[in-house]
Amino acid sequence: MTTTSTTTPAPVLDTAYFRRWLAETDRLVRRDSARLTELDAVIGDGDHGANLVRGFGAVGAAVAEARPETPGELLTLAGSTLTNTVGGASGPLFGTALRRTGKVLGATAVPTGAELADALGAGLKSVQKLGGAEVGDATLVDALAPGIAALSDAAGAGRPLREALDEACRAARAGADGTAALQARKGRASYLGERSVGHQDAGANSVALLMEALRTAVDATEVPAGAEPGPVAESVAEAVAQPVAEAVAASDPGTEPARGTRTGRVGVVLVSHSAKVAASVAELSGALLGSVDPAPLAVAGGTPDGGIGTSADLILAAAREVDEGHGVAVLCDMGSAVLTLKSLLAESPSPLPADTRIVDAPFLEGAMAITLTAAIGGDLDSVLAAAEDARQYRKR
Numbered sequence: 001m002t003t004t005s006t007t008t009p010a011p012v013l014d015t016a017y018f019r020r021w022l023a024e025t026d027r028l029v030r031r032d033s034a035r036l037t038e039l040d041a042v043i044g045d046g047d048h049g050a051n052l053v054r055g056f057g058a059v060g061a062a063v064a065e066a067r068p069e070t071p072g073e074l075l076t077l078a079g080s081t082l083t084n085t086v087g088g089a090s091g092p093l094f095g096t097a098l099r100r101t102g103k104v105l106g107a108t109a110v111p112t113g114a115e116l117a118d119a120l121g122a123g124l125k126s127v128q129k130l131g132g133a134e135v136g137d138a139t140l141v142d143a144l145a146p147g148i149a150a151l152s153d154a155a156g157a158g159r160p161l162r163e164a165l166d167e168a169c170r171a172a173r174a175g176a177d178g179t180a181a182l183q184a185r186k187g188r189a190s191y192l193g194e195r196s197v198g199h200q201d202a203g204a205n206s207v208a209l210l211m212e213a214l215r216t217a218v219d220a221t222e223v224p225a226g227a228e229p230g231p232v233a234e235s236v237a238e239a240v241a242q243p244v245a246e247a248v249a250a251s252d253p254g255t256e257p258a259r260g261t262r263t264g265r266v267g268v269v270l271v272s273h274s275a276k277v278a279a280s281v282a283e284l285s286g287a288l289l290g291s292v293d294p295a296p297l298a299v300a301g302g303t304p305d306g307g308i309g310t311s312a313d314l315i316l317a318a319a320r321e322v323d324e325g326h327g328v329a330v331l332c333d334m335g336s337a338v339l340t341l342k343s344l345l346a347e348s349p350s351p352l353p354a355d356t357r358i359v360d361a362p363f364l365e366g367a368m369a370i371t372l373t374a375a376i377g378g379d380l381d382s383v384l385a386a387a388e389d390a391r392q393y394r395k396r
Contacts, residue, residue: 011161011218014110018071019063020220022078024213026056032209040202043189047088048202051309055086055094070109075102083312083343085303089131089187089336090203091310092343093140096130097123113155113164120148130342131186138182138189138196140203147172147211165215172211176204187335265295266374266383267322267353270367271315271332271341273308275301278333281364285371295374296322310337312344316351323353327380331359331366331387355380361387 011017029036029052037049062081068074079099083092097120104119105111111119124144133139135146150171154164177200184196187203270285272278278301286294298318303309310332319328332338344352357380359366366387373386 008162012110013071013113013116013161015069015071015074017217018074020217021213022056022059022063022074024216024220025210026060028209028213029053029056029206032205036202036205039200039205043184043192043196043199044202045088045188047308048090048206051086051088051090052094052206054307055082055091058082058085070105070107071111072102072105072107075099075105078102080312083340085311086309088309089339090140090206092312092336092339093127093131093203094206096126096343096346097144099123100126113151113161117148117152117155117164121152124148126346130339130346133186136182137186138179138184138201138204139186140201140207142179142182142201143172143175143204143207143211146175147207162215162218165211165218169208169211169215172208176200176208179204264324264326265377266326266380267296267298267319267324267328268367268371268374268383269298269300269315269318269322269328269330270363271300271310271318271330271337272363273302273310273334273337275299275306277301281367284364285367288368289372289375292372292375295371296324297371298322310340312340315341315344319352319356323356325354327355327357327383328353329357329359329370329374329380329383329387331361331363331370333363357384359384359387361391365390 029049033049033053035049036052037046040046040048059078059081062077063074066077068077075098079095079097079102081095082090082098083095085091086095101119101123104122105115108115124141127144128134128141131139131141133141135142147168151164151168154167155161159167179201180198182197183194184190184192184201189196189199189201270278270282272281278299282297282299285297298321300311300314300318302314303311304314315330319330322328330341332341338358341358344350345356345358350356359370361369369386369390370383373383378386
């Protein structure tokens with residue numbers, strides 16, 4: 001009598017597995033987008049679910065087009081796509097995590113569970129460096145850190161990958177649920193102080209979904225039908241393809257940036273979540289210069305598809321447009337725009353022009369101060385000092 005073995009084969013963490021992970025994440029994000037938005041609406045901007053749907057839809061389209069060959073290449077592409085297409089803080093944060101994870105995996109064709117945990121741990125460190133959050137601040141770190149720790153501990157102890165990922169899922173979910181008992185100390189929720197207690201963090205819940213997808217992808221034999229690039233991915237791809245391509249071309253370090261008449265002055269970039277706001281502030285700044293010749297000025301407003309948010313590609317294109325070798329001062333309107341800029345500055349090497357600096361000032365007052373100081377020939381330190389003066393200006 002013969003018997004048939006029912007032993008489940010050991011999972012292989014190849015490129016196909018990571019494609020399934022991203023596709024399953026897309027499916028789960030779309031499934032739970034209303035809940036994520038509801039959580040974010042109470043203590044945040046109320047756009048978290050919609051932003052992630054747009055972001056992971058764009059990831060699916062980008063992966064389908066580029067067909068990366070290694071897990072590292074795949075995750076690096078996914079991270080860059082999220083940073084470029086998600087118009088809130090989740091874009092640079094999730095994008096940085098995936099991009100750094102991909103960089104650490106490098107050319108490894110089939111990483112082990114322990115290597116995956118180490119790479120994810122590097123992604124966590126990059127997120128913490130970018131956003132400044134620690135465990136206990138009621139952010140996505142409260143789910144990401146324990147999830148990765150559980151995976152690392154289990155994989156390091158030689159436990160089967162499925163069991164290690166089960167532990168990671170449980171730890172991430174417990175961390176996300178636990179944010180309700182914490183007072184938010186980072187992000188928009190921190191503005192509420194003690195009133196943030198009692199509400200779960202939307203980003204932490206998204207991390208729990210990522211960990212759930214990481215486990216589900218182990219046993220999936222093909223991309224889940226509901227997660228294949230559909231109307232969401234196709235509409236995103238169509239909407240962002242041309243403007244992103246143009247921005248990438250302008251920001252490619254291997255190409256000569258387009259320049260107007262060289263003025264020998266500091267370049268200024270105004271970054272707003274709204275294209276109309278950025279253009280209006282730039283117009284007002286120019287009008288107040290009077291007869292003074294303006295310094296190089298460019299705006300990076302909204303997302304490439306005309307939505308509300310920030311885009312790394314548009315920031316890169318604007319910075320390269322105004323760079324004349326004397327430094328570039330970049331003024332952002334809100335936190336997620338700053339995070340996007342910081343994520344670009346943190347890359348090694350940074351794709352931004354040399355001496356690109358963040359301006360710390362209110363958006364309108366700061367724009368007036370830095371455009372005027374740059375226009376009259378002030379160096380980069382003088383431009384930043386003018387912004388500092390604007391930041392300290394009191395109105396009562």
